[in-house]
Amino acid sequence: MDVVVATEVEIQQQNSGGVPLPRPGGILHQFLLKDNAPDGLSFKFFRSQPQADNVFVTPRHRHSFQQVRWTESGAINYGPDQYIREGEIAYFPRGTYYGPQVKDSGVGALLQFGFGAEHQWGEPWDSYRAIVMKELGSRGRFERGLYVDVDPDTGEERERDSSLVVYTEQYKLHTGEEFIVPDPGYEAPVLMHPNAFEYQEVTKGKEVKHLGSFFNYPGPNADIHFSMVRLTDGGVYDFIDERAQVAWTTSAGLVVDEKTYPELTWLYSPRGESVSVSAETPLELYVIDLPRLD
Secondary structure, three states, X not given: OEEEEHHHOOOEEOOOOOOOOOOOOEEEXXXXXXXXXXXXXXXXXXXXXXXXXOEEEEXXXXXXXXXXXXXXEOEEEEEOOEEEXXXXXXXXXXXXXXXXXXXXXXXXXXXXXXXXXXXXXXXXXXXXXXXXXXXXXXXXEEEOOEEEEEXXXXXXXEEEEHHHHHHHHHHHHHXXXXXXXXXXXXXXXXXXXXXXXXXXXXXXXXXXXXXXXXEOOOOOOOEEEEEEEEEOOOOEEEEOOOOOEEEEEOOOOEEEOOEEEOOOEEEEEOOOOOEEEEEOOOEEEEEEEOOOOO
């Protein structure tokens, strides 16, 4: 199990890795958890806050991967008059449109994940980024989160989402084939209000809120599941080996391998691993069970 305390992770600017970005504006972020797993699951989980002098904005767009956003404090915008407020979770299924968004307030965490080329992060994708950005720059321009070039079929200027154009070009460079984003199975992101759900006791000292399960792939294990767990009176939560799971807590007292952790501790239990955690003091865990495709 990977255990990360957010307050111990360096805060970086979004583009500090030197890889060119197609979006305007900046974000201050902390990489918390990440993996490119043997079963094809690729994810990164980071904590972020706005950069006051360089606000991050995007047009209305969609992705081939899935996202989960959680607000730690304040409110985070994801569309006109649409905000994820403190303690709330929003699920962005692959292919679902959202935005335009302006990330000018709030502190929160963002999970992005997919399988294979859906989530083009890590090698070989990072090595393609500079090549693709240079080539696109020679044929058009990036502005307002869009890529503007001339449509070869019509000879007219066109505007496309810059992030999707980069994904398409990276995929073509890697495979020689066209990149396809699936049709949206959901009309909009799903915003969850955990405080509106009630806990149910599972065993002594362990209570659970089931917030929802959502399918983006076929198969009985292909859903993403959201829940909250409350541990009291020596209660124990077992991370299952059948699924990759991520979790985090906002209060101190989480115990992992006999070590007690402070507030804002994040956990990643990879598939094939089984770990039990407990609490020194009563606390809540946000838990996400990630899909598996077999």
